[in-house]
Amino acid sequence: MSANPDLKNMSGYMDPISELSHQSYGGSDEGMHIGAVPRITIHAFCQTDGTMRTAEAAMEDRRMAKAHLKLDMGGIPSAIETFEQAPTPNLIVVETSGNREDLVSSLDHLAEYCDAGTKVIVIGDVNDVTLYRDLISRGVSEYLVTPVSVFQLIGAIGELYADPDAEPLGRTIAFFGVKGGCGASTVAHNGAWSLARSFQAEVVVADMDLAFGTAGLDYNQDPLQGVFEAISAPERLDETYLDRILSKCNEHLSLLAAPATLERTYDQGEKSFEQLIETMRASVPQVVLDVPHAWNAWVKQTLLSVDEIVMVAEPDLANLRNAKNTVDMLKQLRPNDRPPHLVMNKVNVPKRPEIKPDEFASALGLTVQAAIPFEPQLFGTAANNGQMIGEVDNKHAIARMFEDLAQSVSGKAQPTRSARPGLGGLFSKFKRKTG
Template sequence: MNGLSYDDLSLPEIDADREPRVPSGAELEPPVDTLDLKMVPRIAVQAFCETEDVTRVIETVAQDRRMSKAHVKVHRGGIAAAVEFYGQAPTPNLIIIESRNQSARLLEDLERLAEVCDPGTKVVIVGHVNDVVLYRELIHRGVSDYLVAPVSLYQVIGAIGELYASPEADPLGRVTAFIGAKGGVGSSTVAHNVAWSIARQIERDVLIADLDLAFGTAGLDFNQDPLQGVFEAISSPERLDETMLDRLLSKCTERLSLLAAPATLERTYDPSEESFDGLIDIMRQGAPSVVLDLPHGWSGWTRKVLASVDEVVIVAEPDLANLRNAKNMIDTLGQLRPNDGPPRLVLNRVGVPKRPEIKAAEFADALGVEAVVSIPFEPQLFGTAANNGQMIGEQDERHATAELFTRISQVVTGRSEVQRNKGLALGALVGRLLKKGRAGA
């Protein structure tokens, strides 16, 4: 090849500054296995589209958070345009080509494309012919995948993710970030109890990272006093790997490991926007569930973390300031995560005696989301747990509040189907706890 870059070539491209239109209707309907979509690694992707519909889907795919590390360019034209283009330039990691040709013509065109493809380049065809014989022939000839139009962004992202997931590698972990709508609402307490519940009740390995560098409480809550943790991990990004991460982790239970914050004021902490990128990537490889305990605040790095994770949980108390802040966060995250559902909402400390509160249903209604659970105000229970360095489930695994944390853990891990015939229903649990709290006031 002559070493020309893609930018040296004069091929019509989709205007990168144009706001892409999101496909509507069934095109955006997420499949049942959306939770299994994989993060795409740092690869170069070139797409050659013949129709406006497929063009829009690929444009939307390029903006999805799962593609944030990939470099995607969308060109007009099908196989003929690709052959001309790669006659003068090296091929990228992945080529996506749309073709409206019938089977015989499509196979002929692929022969021409094969002559200009570099070794190691993968090809995905988006065709308009639904023919299993054609599919088998394409796979036999080395095509990585064949998708039948119309395609959805979930299909395309899923296909790319599957291509670049090593068969030997463990599945990428699912990352959930917890953040408070207001300072002091108990977001860290919720995050820690949910992490413990995932490890204990769902029996998944969990890594929890306390990202509140100055005032983090995870070490106290889990009765750990590690000498190193998050700060050391982000201070040496060039040395950070799975081996180093293992050395920095504190083992809380058989399945739960903690990356603690220094929680000292000996230095000031001003993480850059990219500070936690490498750490989160490596944590994904270390366990199927990753929980991030974020401090309340809004900065470049918190914004980026929240935009990139699989689930966001906003913890709020039922008052006006929390409502305003939660509304702002949900609206902003909707723009940052256009192809994901809204953040999860957890109402905490519900039923404080003599405190005017917004009703849980009205609070959730104003945000346009449904609260996963409402956790009652129980200062004795939570205070005792904190002082003992225990989780609620460690004090009493059958306690009604422990059941609420189990419910959250099921939702954020995708196991939202709650076992029936197991004790009281969620509504009855909350009602019983609220009555108990008022009776003791």
């Protein structure tokens, strides 16, 4: 199936839409609260094809990007043979099967070759609390019962290296327009404002369109420093410096503005924004990234690394083609993440032939998060006044759409609540075979 419709033979919208249709997006919500694994070395020794496939999928996940994972078959015997002659990595993952006595004996043998500081995760087919306690008492870091999912494996690794005293990392949300002029920045700025207002929590907006960004205009701010200064001095970038260059928009919303000048060119490298994003995540609960409509190394890297993506499009064929290409790319790069949120903007423009939002979404295997109608008077008034839609008319249906969007991307169950997702605890590890 081609990713690009045949524009020459287009007699209407339905045939190109059919060409662009594909199966539903395969992402999942399950891993949305799992943090990234730090820069560690991991060597896994699997026994079954199923666990090997799970480990291979984990190796490709964005949360494992900094870790170095090596995979081998053979279980504990293979691990012992390997580390008789080689130093052990930060983490060893071994799969085993059989009775308790053989498992304990094999692990004791493996322990003879483990360097100080090496952690061990055991994956086994024995579902027994007593065995779990025995393994933990012998220094095993974690015991997982097969079959193990990608998220269980990544989550178990991440928890081993998480700092219990560290503040939880903030959530990153990227707004990306599939075509220039589709209004992604307006959606991003209103969405961020609604997020701060609904949850009464700190939100930072980073305008990443260095040459033409409009966040300063939309929020009626004219700061002297912003995104460019932050990425130009990575050696100075920390939470204190970030706080100094942020522009306060209201009690809970701050802006890291773009310079929006053409005095220089902005040829940023792939990792240029990485440290800035990590610093913002360590500082505030919610980070909104206004990503420009472009396709280069740093845009791709940003979309790959964030927690949530909001994809903004207008209901025409060019937007549909670009959206299809974007969705396919994200599905390939983020196979274990849930799909992007689709926002249809400028719907029902008078006298303009359009693709119906539901048909547009169906062709992508998505659902429409919001279909924002074409309201030039409302949006024009807000833009000219440096206001958000909720400030112009907080009872308008579009203002409620932005509130719903904020709710969806927040990762929280309800506004004003900040409860963390439940961790099943010890009992959940041994509950698989019940019911």
